[in-house]
Every structure is written in C-alpha cells, then in structure tokens.
Amino acid sequence: MTIKADLSLTKEKICLQLADNQGTITIFYSGDKSLLVTEPSVYLLFKDNTLKAVGSITDEKLTARTACDTMIQLTLPWDTELEYLVQSLSQTAEEAGIKLSKKATNEKIPANYYNSVTAYQDILLTILEKFGFHLKAKEEPKKPRPAKAQHRWRKEVASIEFYVDDFDCKATIIWQKRNEMLIKKGAQLRKEYELNKDGSVGLDVRMTTQLRTEQEDKIKDFVTTEDIVLKSVNETGLFLYYGGRNGWLVFKDTEGKTIDEWTVVK
Structure with a gap:
C-alpha cells in the first residue's frame, strides 16, 4: 500500500x-x-x-x-x-x-x-x-520451529534389528549403511490407505505407490519375497505403511528403544 x-x-x-x-x-x-x-x-x-x-x-x-x-x-x-x-x-x-x-x-x-x-x-x-499508535492487537512473535533432529549412522547400529508391528504392517529393518535401510524378506505391507478430507489421494500415498512399483518384482500379495534396500527411514516408512507416522519413533529394537534414541545427535 x-x-x-x-x-x-x-x-x-x-x-x-x-x-x-x-x-x-x-x-x-x-x-x-x-x-x-x-x-x-x-x-x-x-x-x-x-x-x-x-x-x-x-x-x-x-x-x-x-x-x-x-x-x-x-x-x-x-x-x-x-x-x-x-x-x-x-x-x-x-x-x-x-x-x-x-x-x-x-x-x-x-x-x-x-x-x-x-x-x-x-x-x-x-x-x-x-507514529506508534496501535488499535489492532499486536501479533505474537512466531516461535521458531525447533531444529530438526539430526541422526548419525555408525557401525554399531548396523548390527541392530529394528521392528515395526503396527498400522497393519510387520517388518524387520536394519540400517546397514548410511544411505541403506534394509527391509528383510517377509515384510507384511499395509494394504489400506486413507484419503484426504476432500476424497483425493495424498502425496504420501502417491509416493508409496511409486516406491512399491519400483520393487513390484519383490512383492506378492503385499508381502516382500526378497530383501529390499531403500535410502532412508522416511522412504522405509512410506514403503511399509504409507507414511504419516515418524519412522524415527516407530522403528524399535527388541527392548523398545527407538531408532531415534540410538542415532540422534545430542
């Protein structure tokens, strides 16, 4: 103005x-x-x-x-x-x-x-x-978003098996290298997904469809028939259960310790 x-x-x-x-x-x-x-x-x-x-x-x-x-x-x-x-x-x-x-x-x-x-x-x-005369309520300063947690792969993590047993999905996962998340053969993939409120298919579902299409020769009836390697925790969550839940908190070892707790940089 x-x-x-x-x-x-x-x-x-x-x-x-x-x-x-x-x-x-x-x-x-x-x-x-x-x-x-x-x-x-x-x-x-x-x-x-x-x-x-x-x-x-x-x-x-x-x-x-x-x-x-x-x-x-x-x-x-x-x-x-x-x-x-x-x-x-x-x-x-x-x-x-x-x-x-x-x-x-x-x-x-x-x-x-x-x-x-x-x-x-x-x-x-x-x-x-x-001139310093305000009739409207002053907007509260926006709180800075908390810094995104940083995670670091190390050799010790490669010997730990992490599990998912939720969202109609079961899988065993190993973070075997910095950019390699291995999903062990026999993982049960989630079949159903949720639509957006307007009835449209969301971005997470479209990304999951793409990932599963790339690996379709290793999937039969929503069960993996071979080990599958993806690049990240987020990709793995999408592939297994259409995302929407933070894989860093979902993937847990036999003691219930999350992959976040194992690898977060403090």
Whole structure:
C-alpha cells in the first residue's frame, strides 16, 4: 500500500494532508481539547499511546472527559460518514482487547457503507501505526520451529534389528549403511490407505505407490519375497505403511528403544 500525504510539523502537532482529498490527520501532542478544530470530524484520545476514547465532533463542544496526553483528529472525505468510522474504529479497538471509556453504539454499519469505511480505516491505521499508535492487537512473535533432529549412522547400529508391528504392517529393518535401510524378506505391507478430507489421494500415498512399483518384482500379495534396500527411514516408512507416522519413533529394537534414541545427535 502506497499512501501519499503532505506533512507539516510544529511543536504542538503533526498534520498530514492526504492526497486526492482523502482527508486530514492531525496529531496533537497535548491534552488540551481546545486545540481540536470545531468542524465535523472524528477524534481519538490516547494515554501512553493506548487508545482511551473514540468519538465525533459535530458541534463546538467535545464532551469526552478522558484524561489523555495525545489527541488525534480526523477530518474525512465528503463521502465518508463520521459515525460509521467511529463505529468501525470502536469495534476494531474492542476486538484488540482495548477498553474504551467512550465509544460508539453497537449498531451495525450498513452493508453498502461497510467496504468503503473499513478500507478507509485501513489507510488511517497504517499511518497511525507508523507514529506508534496501535488499535489492532499486536501479533505474537512466531516461535521458531525447533531444529530438526539430526541422526548419525555408525557401525554399531548396523548390527541392530529394528521392528515395526503396527498400522497393519510387520517388518524387520536394519540400517546397514548410511544411505541403506534394509527391509528383510517377509515384510507384511499395509494394504489400506486413507484419503484426504476432500476424497483425493495424498502425496504420501502417491509416493508409496511409486516406491512399491519400483520393487513390484519383490512383492506378492503385499508381502516382500526378497530383501529390499531403500535410502532412508522416511522412504522405509512410506514403503511399509504409507507414511504419516515418524519412522524415527516407530522403528524399535527388541527392548523398545527407538531408532531415534540410538542415532540422534545430542
């Protein structure tokens, strides 16, 4: 969004005249309400950059009594209704968890005005946020995703047999080399798979189909007739049971210790 405006600055206020007759935003760094111009307009009262009141000036008196340190006055384009903007700003503030001492009624903005009012409000809020005035709830910073666990093959692991006995699948697996997961002959492959909610076939199922097609001469009636070597734990999980479960936690030795516990880099 690009917003063009002419700016003027004095000790008491900042005035932004928006281009294309889109109105004026005046920020008064004073609690003296007499500074507000007595013309039809919308006002916002702030204390410590927290919104306290929203209202409109339609005569010479400003009746709000909220203590404030900053006032913002908005004169609007001719086609924007004052009270509808007040209503929209009040609702936005309440949705952000801001308690107002003065606000609009809860009457709905008519449908034929709603889009234009909210679009104009978005312009105003974008500008005000640049000056440190927030009406919308601040988004919580996204927590960084935990680093993906690293696993390392070593010779000792090659002597351990890992087992799967779940998801209608049974298999014995050996991580025999860094890029070689051996599935012992006689593995029982899962027959049924789940569709996506929309009834489509998911990516995991398509990948499993491809893997099994590549090894079809070693499979009969969903049972492997020879040892099969794949490249990774993930491929092995797909091949055996269509994936969807973390093979690092599924493959376990005779004591129940997972392949993750055996090989994870701490």
